[in-house]
Amino acid sequence: AALGAGFKGLSYYMFVDRDHWYGAPLAKDGTVTEGYELVSNFNTKLMEIEFEEMDATPKVAMLSNRLYDWLSRTSSKKELPYLKRLVGQTETGICQDLLRAKVDYGIRENREYETMGDYRLLFVVTTEVMAEKDQEALVELARQGVSIVLCGVMPKYDENFKSCQVLANHLRIKTTVDFHIDTVAYRQQSEFPAYVYATIRSTDDGKVKKIAKVGSKLVGVCSSRFKGNVYFFSFDIASGGDRRKLTILDDILRSEKLATGLDCSDPSVHLAFQMGQKKGMLFVVVPPSGALSDGLQFSRKEIIIQVDLKALGMSAANVKLTDLFAGEEAKPIRTTAKALKAGLPLEVDYPDGHIFLVERR
Structure with missing residues (x-):
């Protein structure tokens, strides 16, 4: 959520478990949790994606x-x-x-x-x-x-x-x-x-x-x-x-003709998009179940996200979406800009978060 809002860095002491902080790599007693792999994968890929070039210009x-x-x-x-x-x-x-x-x-x-x-x-x-x-x-x-x-x-x-x-x-x-x-x-x-x-x-x-x-x-x-x-x-x-x-x-x-270019079947899920010189980054932030939603409780479900790349400033017919939080064995999603605009199904946990690197292919 912080990165999607425009933050370019995080203080690492925040990766220790505390109230309202989900998926921390370290528990309070120093135990390594399953969140460690997620942060490790992200840090490894962060060096390759030129994250500092990604920019959002809210209107x-x-x-x-x-x-x-x-x-x-x-x-x-x-x-x-x-x-x-x-x-x-x-x-x-x-x-x-x-x-x-x-x-x-x-x-x-x-x-x-x-x-x-x-x-x-x-x-x-x-x-x-x-x-x-x-x-x-x-x-x-x-x-x-x-x-x-x-x-x-x-x-x-x-x-x-x-x-x-x-x-x-x-x-x-x-x-x-x-x-x-x-x-x-x-x-x-x-x-x-x-x-x-x-x-x-x-x-x-x-x-x-x-x-x-x-x-x-x-x-x-x-x-x-x-x-x-x-x-x-x-x-x-x-x-x-x-x-x-x-x-x-x-x-x-x-x-005011302010089309967002983003939509989701669950109104509680927050989407954000940042654009670099040649690549884009799609943020999918899933809050705890029931937040901003219809009150129904879920631990996991399928949502549909819609992304209009042209409206967001990215020109591409065929694209590849790579989940930066997934491991090396995870396969990227290969699709078209037309299909992405129509709707892409995505299985998510509640709460959950994904950052997809969007590249032309």
């Missing part, structure tokens, strides 16, 4: 605000009553939904905004409090063509709790805090229960499209005022596994 990112973490630990229930849920549940839940959708995403802090122009889509949770420089930076990114998904409450104060409505004024969108549970109607496609953080008011009907309501009150809009679209949802859009709410993320990805 999606979650933008976190450290101020919100501090406020969530210090605010009372009367001040920003929705904050702990917004930071602890919504922000984390959106990341889980991106994993379900097999979207390669980065996690950024609210700094160095000048380096974020290469992203095509940013997710940002918002409260009534946001520094003026952060509000201005989001407006500038939208002007440059970066689409932004805001979730929470429209800011109206800066970090010193002085009036600051830069973002609201540019988008012509304001909110009234109304923290409760209600039934949300989304695009006349589906209805579902959700935590509502606020209701929305807009004075720009020409540029602001209404996409979600609670009764007659507005809780979801999309503004096309800038080069990049700005989506604003004042309710918890994290699905928590609710398929009705997952349509929100699916619609946004489709509207």
